[in-house]
Amino acid sequence: MIDGLGAVQDVLVVGGSSEIAHAIVAELAVKRRLRRVVLAGRSMDSTVSSMRSLMSDVDVQAMSLDLTKTGSIAATLNAGWGNGFDVVLLTAGVLPDQSRAERDPAVAVDAALVNYVGQLEAGTAAMSKFREQGRGVLVVISSVAVERPRVDNFVYGSGKVGLDYWAIGLADSVDGKAIRILVVRPGMVRTRMSRHLPEAPMTCDPSDVAKAVAKNLVRGPSTVWVPSRLRWVMATLRHLPRPIFRRLSPTGAEPSGNAADPR
Amino acid sequence: MPLELLAGWGRTAITRTELVEPTRESVANHVRSGNSLIARGLGRGYGDCAVVAGGKTVSTRQLRSLRVDGGSIEVDAGTSLEEVMKFALPQGWFVPVTPGTRFVTVGGAIAADIHGKNHHRDGTFGSHVEWIDLLLASGEIRRLTPGDRLFWATVGGMGLTGIILSARVRMTPVETARMSTVNQQVKNVDALMDMMVRADYEWRYSVAWVDTMATKGSLGRSVLSTGEHATLSDARVKGDPLAYEPRQRLTAPGFVPSGVLNKWSVRAFNEAWFRKAPRKAKKGLESITHFFHPLDGVAEWNRIYGRNGFIQYQVVVPDSHASTVPCMIETFATRQVPVFLAVLKRFGKANDGMLSFPTTGWTLAVDIPAGVDGVAGILDEMDERVVGEGGRIYLAKDSRMNPRHLASMYPRLDEFRSVRDEVDPSRRFMSNLSQRLGL
Numbered sequence: 138m139i140d141g142l143g144a145v146q147d148v149l150v151v152g153g154s155s156e157i158a159h160a161i162v163a164e165l166a167v168k169r170r171l172r173r174v175v176l177a178g179r180s181m182d183s184t185v186s187s188m189r190s191l192m193s194d195v196d197v198q199a200m201s202l203d204l205t206k207t208g209s210i211a212a213t214l215n216a217g218w219g220n221g222f223d224v225v226l227l228t229a230g231v232l233p234d235q236s237r238a239e240r241d242p243a244v245a246v247d248a249a250l251v252n253y254v255g256q257l258e259a260g261t262a263a264m265s266k267f268r269e270q271g272r273g274v275l276v277v278i279s280s281v282a283v284e285r286p287r288v289d290n291f292v293y294g295s296g297k298v299g300l301d302y303w304a305i306g307l308a309d310s311v312d313g314k315a316i317r318i319l320v321v322r323p324g325m326v327r328t329r330m331s332r333h334l335p336e337a338p339m340t341c342d343p344s345d346v347a348k349a350v351a352k353n354l355v356r357g358p359s360t361v362w363v364p365s366r367l368r369w370v371m372a373t374l375r376h377l378p379r380p381i382f383r384r385l386s387p388t389g390a391e392p393s394g395n396a397a398d399p400r
Numbered sequence: 401m402p403l404e405l406l407a408g409w410g411r412t413a414i415t416r417t418e419l420v421e422p423t424r425e426s427v428a429n430h431v432r433s434g435n436s437l438i439a440r441g442l443g444r445g446y447g448d449c450a451v452v453a454g455g456k457t458v459s460t461r462q463l464r465s466l467r468v469d470g471g472s473i474e475v476d477a478g479t480s481l482e483e484v485m486k487f488a489l490p491q492g493w494f495v496p497v498t499p500g501t502r503f504v505t506v507g508g509a510i511a512a513d514i515h516g517k518n519h520h521r522d523g524t525f526g527s528h529v530e531w532i533d534l535l536l537a538s539g540e541i542r543r544l545t546p547g548d549r550l551f552w553a554t555v556g557g558m559g560l561t562g563i564i565l566s567a568r569v570r571m572t573p574v575e576t577a578r579m580s581t582v583n584q585q586v587k588n589v590d591a592l593m594d595m596m597v598r599a600d601y602e603w604r605y606s607v608a609w610v611d612t613m614a615t616k617g618s619l620g621r622s623v624l625s626t627g628e629h630a631t632l633s634d635a636r637v638k639g640d641p642l643a644y645e646p647r648q649r650l651t652a653p654g655f656v657p658s659g660v661l662n663k664w665s666v667r668a669f670n671e672a673w674f675r676k677a678p679r680k681a682k683k684g685l686e687s688i689t690h691f692f693h694p695l696d697g698v699a700e701w702n703r704i705y706g707r708n709g710f711i712q713y714q715v716v717v718p719d720s721h722a723s724t725v726p727c728m729i730e731t732f733a734t735r736q737v738p739v740f741l742a743v744l745k746r747f748g749k750a751n752d753g754m755l756s757f758p759t760t761g762w763t764l765a766v767d768i769p770a771g772v773d774g775v776a777g778i779l780d781e782m783d784e785r786v787v788g789e790g791g792r793i794y795l796a797k798d799s800r801m802n803p804r805h806l807a808s809m810y811p812r813l814d815e816f817r818s819v820r821d822e823v824d825p826s827r828r829f830m831s832n833l834s835q836r837l838g839l
């Protein structure tokens with residue numbers, strides 16, 4: 138149950154080893170009501186034990202889930218639903234090497250399955266459960282990459298767009314009180330996903346994303362940017378004429394957000 | 401069946417539930433239907449006690465009937481205390497215990513085992529109940545008397561043992577529907593607590609409203625209000641002595657922007673309210689409504705807290721830790737928590753209710769807007785102290801306590817659970833509160 142001051146008890150993380158997800162869980166734990174955290178992903182053993190050691194009073198469990206194995210994801214979620222969750226985090230993602238993803242269909246499809254289709258299945262299953270249990274918050278980690286395709290990451294971005302589009306539509310279809318959707322669009326975040334890339338301006342830390350999630354979990358806007366001023370930066374970039382935007386785009390692969398840097 | 405959005409009086413943690421309003425004939429069908437369910441009276445519980453997300457919330461408002469029999473009433477559980485008073489006062493009977501609002505049901509009064517300004521003298525509502533007809537998870541209706549363990553699991557049991565259908569309640573005889581009162585300003589909390597200890601011997605009813613935003617020498621400045629039922633010998637009683645005509649004059653606006661209540665506006669309000677009270681003890685003759693239910697003059701006043709809603713934090717600490725009261729008030733004052741008038745009251749002895757809240761000592765209740773930063777941490781710190789001192793939180797008001805404290809606060813929790821498990825082994829009766837706290 139989410140309590141009267143917005144503290145959360147039971148959380149399911151799809152993308153259980155994500156660094157951003159761990160920062161979010163740590164932030165939710167600050168209010169000291171966390172009771173059960175289920176980490177869903179491919180090999181969760183070490184992640185589960187490290188989280189257990191950080192939070193001795195929380196029941197941390199693993200759920201084995203591969204987002205490329207679509208068709209079986211909903212059943213896995215339903216089987217592990219137990220007494221329910223207050224919050225489901227969709228934090229999985231892969232950032233494929235752009236040039237490989239442009240040439241190797243398997244790489245492109247794998248990214249689409251993880252970034253979009255698999256999480257669509259998980260999110261849809263979670264939403265059915267939310268409707269049944271009459272409550273729940275779905276947090277979808279999108280990306281500023283959805284705002285405009287860029288030559289250096291449009292394969293990644295295409296999956297993100299699908300998930301983002303679905304989530305925004307969903308947010309409009311729910312009451313926003315008992316059932317709520319929070320779409321988070323971070324710029325570049327310092328995690329293993331983007332560590333090999335040059336740092337873009339306005340790059341933030343997982344803890345910044347986590348704070349934005351905690352702040353907007355039970356009330357506030359249903360779409361947030363991290364850092365928040367990226368919203369206005371992206372609004373401007375979105376309307377730049379295409380030739381200018383292309384010139385701003387770097388040629389190296391990058392997850393998002395760095396169009397302002399004309400390398 | 402579409403699910404409705406529902407919360408408690410504080411309007412926090414809204415969830416969806418199937419709201420049904422059965423008659424006496426059909427209520428058992430809902431119990432047999434297999435869903436999880438919880439009874440709901442007038443929804444004056446502040447937190448999440450009278451709603452179950454995804455299950456059935458069973459409004460008792462079709463269960464209303466009432467008759468006076470000797471000094472007692474036999475009443476269906478959905479009847480409100482307002483309805484009881486309108487019916488019984490003209491016959492010279494007053495409810496044995498009334499909370500700060502008349503808009504609660506008899507079922508809610510028993511399930512939360514409510515207390516009033518007369519707890520030090522008369523105990524809780526449950527102490528005046530002669531029997532309860534309880535609809536169990538099995539569909540069976542059982543008549544419970546104070547000799548039954550299930551009776552004392554149901555009194556204060558927050559609806560988790562079943563649905564109270566009706567009860568027999570001993571009333572208080574009165575000669576008039578007026579209160580003979582004394583009101584006065586008190587300059588700070590230390591003076592107040594001294595006065596309250598004495599007032600308890602002299603007065604049947606006593607309560608203090610505390611300005612928790614005042615600091616330094618005025619820390620905990622308050623207005624002490626004491627009273628007795630006026631008798632016919634009181635020359636000031638004019639007209640029909642038992643006339644009772646409660647009115648609601650205003651309705652709070654439906655939309656209030658969040659943040660209207662901040663530390664400045666609340667401080668200004670508290671200040672004005674303190675100044676209005678007589679400086680020296682002043683005798684008065686007040687209506688029942690004015691004395692017991694001043695807030696009921698504004699319908700839906702809970703909306704002034706805006707869409708974020710608010711919480712009420714009510715704790716009791718034993719006499720041995722009376723000094724915790726000024727400490728708590730000081731914390732609210734120095735940390736600038738925007739608290740509208742806190743209520744301070746003394747409790748007498750506890751009864752046999754396994755989850756009944758009142759126990760001998762001091763009880764402090766504060767309303768706090770839910771959107772204020774830092775409040776969660778401040779209250780958590782207070783909880784640690786209160787639980788360490790043998791105090792507890794009132795479940796009917798709670799929406800945020802740490803479940804970890806439940807067993808220490810309510811030492812008879814296991815006994816409650818075992819009695820509940822006998823009549824509801826599969827835990828059909830549950831509320832958001834019971835799930836949140838693992839009750």
Ligand SMILES: Cc1cc2nc3c(=O)[nH]c(=O)nc-3n(C[C@H](O)[C@H](O)[C@H](O)COP(=O)(O)OP(=O)(O)OC[C@H]3O[C@@H](n4cnc5c(N)ncnc54)[C@H](O)[C@@H]3O)c2cc1C
Pocket residue numbers: 409438439440441442443444445446449450451460477478498499500501503504505506507508509511512513514515516557558559560562563564565695796797831
């Ligand atoms: C302005 C205000 C002032 C208050 N002052 C006081 C006070 O001075 N002292 C005090 O003790 N309380 C006080 N309260 C709290 C209030 O008295 C209790 O919360 C009471 O239980 C509310 O009754 P209700 O009919 O609205 O019940 P609800 O809020 O609808 O339900 C409260 C609980 O009772 C259970 N319940 C209700 N009906 C039944 C039934 N028929 N069978 C089984 N369970 C049932 C519910 O499941 C729930 O757990 C105050 C509340 C307000 C809003």
Ligand SMILES: NC(=O)c1ccc[n+]([C@@H]2O[C@H](COP(=O)([O-])OP(=O)(O)OC[C@H]3O[C@@H](n4cnc5c(N)ncnc54)[C@H](OP(=O)(O)O)[C@@H]3O)[C@@H](O)[C@H]2O)c1
Pocket residue numbers: 151152153154155156157158177178179180202203204205227228229230231251278279280281322323324325326327328329330331392393
């Ligand atoms: N980092 C950034 O710059 C940035 C910027 C904007 C948005 N985002 C988004 O933020 C979210 C979290 O990313 P992060 O930065 O925390 O990176 P991360 O630590 O790499 O997290 C990605 C997660 O996705 C999981 N995953 C990948 N393929 C999977 C599969 N087939 N099945 C199940 N899980 C799979 C990973 O699990 P494994 O451990 O099994 O691989 C990992 O838990 C992602 O949606 C990402 O797109 C990141």
